[in-house]
């Protein structure tokens with residue numbers, strides 16, 4: 001995406017208003033003929049985001065999917081702020097699938113890359129302000145006073161000169177939605193200094209339901225006459241079932257149907273227990289496919305050989321200046337190599353979806369990071385037009401990138417279609433893991449050119465890794481991007497550092513493994529390599545890691561987070577048996593802006609067992625304008641815990657195409673006892689909220705690796721840093 | 732088919748029980764109390780934690796037949812109005828993220844506070860260590876338990 005795309009697609013005022021005009025047209029169709037009154041419209045709808053009922057209840061439509069990140073509070077709060085709504089009267093609804101709610105940058109309804117709040121920021125401010133203006137105009141009209149004389153307080157319009165006041169609910173009883181919605185200029189929005197909701201830590205709208213068992217996830221949905229289903233999916237791409245023991249399974253107690261699909265075998269029955277038991281008894285012969293040759297242990301060495309091989313061509317993903325020229329003319333060259341393993345999302349809700357295919361269409365209950373695609377793909381599977389899909393969009397029991405792939409909605413639909421009844425499709429944890437979609441395995445090689453003064457003159461980052469974009473967005477998009485897999489190379493650029501010549505190349509590894517973006521996107525692996533190399537350069541320069549970074553970082557905000565984190569950690573103070581490491585990271589892209597973070601980790605190493613203990617994490621994060629500070633801290637700390645798993649133990653290994661791990665006993669995630677004390681501070685650097693949800697993912701791993709070096713003098717190059725690998729490194 | 736009688740959240744129920752029926756799916760799919768979650772099905776995550784006679788158990792590892800004559804309490808029955816001290820503390824600390832693990836976390840924590848009203852941080856961590864939270868909400872799970880133990 002280019003800067004002009006972003007401007008055109010809605011971050012500019014013009015685009016926003018054009019969008020809003022489109023909305024009011026769309027709503028006009030929903031109104032009774034001749035009825036422009038709010039009260040007569042569907043629930044008092046002012047625009048796509050706001051409805052006001054005569055009792056004063058304000059319904060705000062949240063366009064983005066909730067999966068734990070708090071977006072169903074943060075985005076409605078933006079609208080409520082500009083609307084000057086009494087928050088206690090606000091009800092939040094999740095948006096239906098409708099292009100009106102498309103993400104302004106992604107141009108579809110999709111929640112990825114931590115850009116929901118950032119993307120909807122201006123459209124939602126405008127929507128709230130516009131709704132407020134409609135109410136003000138209506139009140140001014142009724143009172144016969146000029147618009148300029150009225151103002152608002154929470155959920156009421158005031159005319160101070162005559163001491164009159166009307167609540168939003170009272171106004172909704174008579175107000176007309178104007179044919180032409182008022183156009184506001186950005187300077188007419190509320191000044192940030194006057195915000196009374198944003199920045200103040202409003203209670204998340206979902207925590208009460210989530211503390212009482214009342215929140216409904218897709219797996220919780222029950223509809224009359226519903227059967228249960230599960231699916232044995234082909235383990236690798238391009239395979240499918242050749243034969244299976246259908247008769248045996250069909251006769252098992254409680255089994256209603258066994259369905260052969262192109263990509264797997266579905267089992268449908270009367271209870272969850274029955275279908276899970278039958279699934280375990282399924283014996284499937286799979287069609288051969290290249291993926292069955294995949295062995296991750298040997299492949300890792302091959303990936304490494306690729307990044308070393310000058311003949312192996314990579315696709316240039318990021319480029320500034322002439323890195324190759326700088327390397328050719330360097331006074332000195334430093335080379336460093338790294339690998340990272342496949343990792344699994346492990347969202348706590350295994351894939352589940354309820355579908356009911358009837359002659360009239362499809363009704364679907366799903367949690368998804370990509371609602372638009374969910375409806376499209378499920379409609380196709382049902383063989384009905386998308387308009388015939390009644391979609392219930394539910395909150396997710398975790399997403400982290402996994403639920404941008406919506407195959408579970410297709411599976412549920414196909415199973416329902418096969419039996420002509422509603423089906424709740426649930427994947428066992430074992431199946432969820434066996435057909436997980438993993439963050440690519442990577443081998444990385446960084447070559448740094450240093451000039452005569454020891455300054456960095458060039459930087460070449462080669463990444464051998466599986467691709468993601470063709471499987472998430474399609475080959476067409478990959479081609480349109482000239483083969484740049486922006487998910488894999490994410491975070492490989494270094495705009496905050498004084499690195500005049502830089503190139504990042506992606507060498508494709510296509511081995512049939514199912515991949516996806518993982519929390520942190522490419523930064524999870526790329527920034528590990530970058531920030532460990534920076535520590536190596538600091539040592540070559542004879543400087544301490546903080547001082548070296550402060551010298552080579554050119555961006556003042558970046559310097560500020562490094563300074564802050566090092567102060568918080570008291571970086572220069574020596575610890576007994578423990579040591580500190582620092583790393584810097586970023587989240588975002590140039591047109592959106594970057595959120596920045598510096599993390600300091602304090603570690604110890606048990607040399608006998610090879611076990612790393614992480615005792616403290618200090619994080620300083622510049623998030624632009626923090627809208628929900630306490631929730632931002634929760635996201636930063638939660639993502640730090642997530643990345644601790646990738647640092648210390650999480651790895652998927654693949655043998656003959658099959659995932660070797662099967663549940664939480666052999667794919668362990670972080671437990672409470674393993675969590676360091678976390679100290680997090682936010683820096684406000686502007687009036688725009690920047691991406692948050694994955695920010696800490698990039699810095700945790702390298703901070704730990706750098707701390708282990710400080711303690712042991714050995715660099716950990718292979719993530720996760722399992723005890724065996726630590727022992728090897730120390731040997 | 733055998734039938735099993737027990738109480739759930741104070742109410743008597745009698746369910747037909749297939750030999751392979753698990754308490755988890757009986758509670759969720761037959762009774763319709765879906766606050767108790769399915770996470771791993773193998774006793775490894777704690778998402779399915781509920782109480783049987785006041786003890787926190789993993790319902791995915793508990794057969795329906797085994798609760799005959801016993802008292803089963805789920806997150807829905809922990810308090811009359813969602814105002815158990817832990818639930819209030821969970822909200823005050825803004826603990827849940829995706830929320831999927833939280834019923835199990837709260838039920839496990841309720842067992843701790845019933846036995847040890849003033850647990851130390853170490854006791855909390857030790858007691859809660861088997862309940863996984865992929866969102867990494869652990870710091871706030873621990874601080875909410877501490878808050879509940881103080882505020883009661």
Ligand code: FES
Nearest residue numbers: 770771772777791
């Ligand atoms: S679902 Fe029972 S312990 Fe995980």
Ligand code: FES
Nearest residue numbers: 829830864865866
């Ligand atoms: S809050 Fe998401 S798994 Fe715990």
